[in-house]
Amino acid sequence: MTFNRTMAALAFVFAAGALIVRSPEGSRENDAAALAAQIEAEQDHIEPIELAKLIKEGKAKIELVDLRDSAAYARYHIPGARLMTLTMLVSGRVQRNEDIVIYSEGGTHAAQAWVLLKEKNYPKVRTLLGGMSGWEDEILYPKLAFGSDENEKRKSEERKELSIFFGGEPHLESAPPGRTIQKEPPPKQIVPPAKFEKEEDKLRQTC
């Protein structure tokens, strides 16, 4: 048998093996159990304050995805966020191995997106806890407690800094009720604002 024929026979054996073992997919039941375990372990979301710190420090490379409509996005979005529809997100606009954080207005759409991306084997996906509402409450317009001890004062100071950094307006807990959430948040963009996703923005690769 010539070398070529030996190699061809070898290829056929490996291919026949592939036909028998089929795909390396796991069972759906196990997938569902694994997702449930991640949710229970609270690995499916990130707290607004944690996300804010990561963005401010610029240490972690996060792919931030805004699932709200374009008007809401234009009004205010978390610096660095990319505006996408759910369809765009699940059709591969975000690299699978990125550290992805998704947010919507409240969190429903983001949670749905989380499940869809997990189904597609995206390993590092999280939703922003509370969505944009949570971000407004925790970061843009936080109610800062009157701290008596040093630790509390330091925390309040830290949150105040974060709020100002993201263009918000912190206020003290004793301040009169009626938060300033209706106010148009100042468009202070520390990180350059994201562009609308366009197909042509993607880098094409050729042989």
Add this chain to the structure above:
Amino acid sequence: MDMNAPLYQFGMFDLQTALFIAFLIGIGFGFFLEQAGFGSSMKLAGQFYFRDLTVFKVMFTAIITAMLGLFWLSKFGLVDLSLVRVLPTYLVPQLVGGIIFGVGFVMGGYCPGTCCVAAVTGRMDGWIHLLGMFAGIFIFAEAYPLISDWYSSTAMGEVTLSQLLNVAPGTMVFIVVVIALLGFAGAEYLEKIFNRPEEPA
């Protein structure tokens, strides 16, 4: 066993190292193309006359080697296939691109990779082809605003053959390998026929 490949996706090295490795692989690719005789447009053009189907055999061998390798490495848990980038499909623009590529190949006797090999091994036709390729890139870039909508039309996403035909990846691997083996046998048969010395009149 923990998955640890693709290496770059698992953060084994940074972008600069990745580019350097890509450079080394590119040099290796060029070297083996040259060793296979692909620096000669006569050899490459031979496939269009069915006299020398080496290009077909080499390229299809590369495809099934990579496919079998990835399938089995993934099966043994060494490569995470979900992190291997699949280029998105834009059916009509890519069909048109394929036709332009094919016409260029027939006319010049080189494809982009082999014309670089020909050029650096001192062949003038390789340099002319390379020049034509850069002219094509320039024209495309200048015309891009006019054709950008069409360029992104008929998008099918990051689709693979097994997803498109709704068959298990293992089955698809088997089908492609069988097609390749039949193709190799057919190619050798064609080479025999078209290389047969002409009967004296």
